[in-house]
Amino acid sequence: MNLEPQLRPYPTRRTVLKTAATAALAVPLLSACVTSGTKDSGGGTEQGEKTTDNPLGVKTDAPLEVVVFKGGYGDDYAIKAETQYTQHYPKAKVDHKGLQKVGEAMQPRFVAGNPPDVVDNTGAGRLDIATLVSAGQAGDLTDLLDAPAFDVPGKKVRETLLPGVVDDGTFGGSTVALNFTYTVWGVWFSKPFFEAKGWTYPKTWAEMLALCETIKKAGVAPWTYQGKYPEYINDPLLSMAAKVGGKDLIKAVDNLEPGAWKQDGLVQAATAFAELAGKNYLMSGSEALSHTEAQAAWCQKKAAFIPCGSWLESEQKGVAPAGFDMVMGAVPALTASDKQPVAAVQAASSESFLVPSKAKNQAGGKEYLRMLFSKASATEFAKANSTLPAVAGATDGLTLSSGLGSVRDAVVAAGDNTFTYRFRTWYAPLAKAVDDATGELVNKRISPADWSTRIQKAADALAKDATVTKYTR
Template sequence: MTSPPPPARRHPDRRTLLRVAAAGLAVPALGGCVTSGGDDRSTAARGETSGDNPLGAPASTPLEVVIFSGGYGDGYATAAEATYRQRIAGATVDHKAIQKVGEALQPRFVADTPPDVVDNTGAGRLDLVTLANGRKLTDLTDLLDAPSLDDPARRVRDTLLPGVVADGTLDGKVYTLNFTYTVWGLWYSKPLFDRHGWRYPSTWESMLALCDEIKKTGVAPWTYQGKYPEYLNDPLLAMAAKAGGPDLVRAVDNLQPGAWKQQPLLDAATAIHELAARGHLLPGSEALSHTEAQAAWCQGRAAFIPCGSWLEAEQKGIAPAGFDMVMGAVPALGAADRLPFGAVQAASSESFLVPAKARNPRGGLEFLRILFSKGSARRFAELNSTLPSVAGATDGLTLSSGLGSVRDAVRAAGENTFTYRFRTWYAPLAKAVDDATGELATRRVTPAQWADRIQRAADALARDSTVTKFTR
């Protein structure tokens, strides 16, 4: 069995790319064209290793870097390239910023003439599983075990946030390193809560009590992106993961019999059902798109909205001055939860890889060592208001309310992060979960019926011999 990186999701805009980029799925696939080739880089350029150049990047061989030209721009990459030229005296860098990464680079991978570093992101990215099976990717272990740029006493792998290395691992080898870190939770306006004296709830019982208080003010306690019920799946599945722990998440992802009927999942579904039953959802939320629901929330029509850590950047120009949105961890179902209240659902994305047949793979590894340093990650955070996957990169920065709360949530979670992978691995199951949750939120199914529907879809998938199965 193979274990590709974590979940892809959502309609094709930025929130999609944040997770799909981590997944490595792609529109253009190389198919049988990549069955030749391998990791033999004996003819590739290599320089002398030293304390300043531990990976042996050669000064005599140009470095070609391809960056996805999307919402993050490429300024953070060109800054890292400047540092590369300073550290590798005499080196030159060929920088390309493109959008259709797969379309542009597929012929070069087939011809074994790829660039040295690729930011494999965007709707048309390359298929990582196909590339790995064709031995077209460099194992990044040398990079991960190299001394970090900031502290030679620490390896690069030891400077990354939890789950980043696992996110890029296929069949025991690390083929990608993801530069951004996305966290999911519940968002609210801190000034609104301060004005009313509301305290963010740490348990679902206290959430329901708070919702009763909020409703008295004429504000709806919750809204959600009803046309895309997967947003509501995030708090539901997070509550279940906290209650059931890693074993529950693995059972779901591994299509184990009865996985969706585990009690924590039923309890989490009951919690979401209660929101609707008690009238705590903004009327009409089930018909709202993500932009409509988020706009209603910014207008103060609802107190809470579930979303990932991209929300603040997405609401620039929409949220009023002084709104000061912050994200909180999803409340715990109860005192018996296996994971603490502060545990969060998180995954890395914006995938960087080094092709096996690159002319300068050692230079590619050194470029990534520079990119995944605190200084480089810090510049990225300043430019994009997005959390990078390098631990401590935002320390000392004056952050916006939203990004600051995301950083604080990651710090509080520590090693207690989790992510489901079924959404990436099995699109039909992801749709079945989304559809069932949409029905749950509108009280057209009960929690038990919700679980039954999804379990039938999971069982059918498990029996289908034409579907490649994955395990974790």
């Protein structure tokens, strides 16, 4: 059994590539087996008495080892939580490691059965969470979620998290990961640029196409995208499909149901983005651009729109000119009968923290996460990183930048109408097949029907593969 890196580092592409010397980071295939074959946890040997002040039963003098991905967010936020931990448990020694290649460093330790107590399993080389779960290497976090929130009286930890955060870390009914940041996907533009031109962000796809024609006539490319990574433009396509077909469409896709990728909503969304390409509304040469190159061109106002997740503003610090004031809009509605409102947004949590099942100090690891996911900790993170944390209310009362403010507003406007696909996390090969097909679609090499057929074939093959653990929602 190979422990492969996830092929789609999704929002964490930002953190890895921001610190890499090149725009594309080659991730070596990790080849060792995750486990010797047993699923017995063998962990949690350090355990103390559970009390009101110590709800998880931390052994107060037990050492705690924390491994954090040191990417675009750095690791100061994690260190602050460690300081909080030592203030509460002064006899405990905390061993902190800030790493770039978490998977490469941690895989041998998981194999040997001596993992750290907490792992921030993030970055392009991170361990495949589905494989860890299948091997019984990721500890269940239910007792943490049901513990009292660290600084929100009267609430459990689970009750302080934004919609979907618990589900994002749940596999087969067991929550094994807790994600610290909250990512929202949409279409970005410069608010002052649009105001100066008299352009209004469209609410429908028909309005989008009409505006694209106006933008094109003004000598600006309507859209660009991060062509070397077609998942970026795949995100608004799948968001549009989810709005058309609703959450039943998403469920069918994630559950590998027969014909799921043939659903009208998906074919219609693919047709819409094929039209975007067919009318030459994509900036010439976008296919060859890395994420940094495409985003730089957009910041230079060579293109009006760019699809991206909510990390974009943080990533473009030092690149976007003064007064650019980028904001994110929800993907426009495709039809008048869409099953989800135009304000609905694709949102999911990331920056994934685990407490390994074989960790010696599981109670300490969970207590550390209780402190990390406190409202005060999340607020400080938001201030430092212009990024929305996964803790509800963390940005209340803060003066936010244009980008982060628009993301927060989008989440508020969406309310319960946030959604996400799970197939990316569950089945990395299918995610790659989808992204590759979308890259071909928007470069006019395959039709929407071919796109649908090609992906359905990959999904069917995966569904029939008995060696792959299947998940449902």
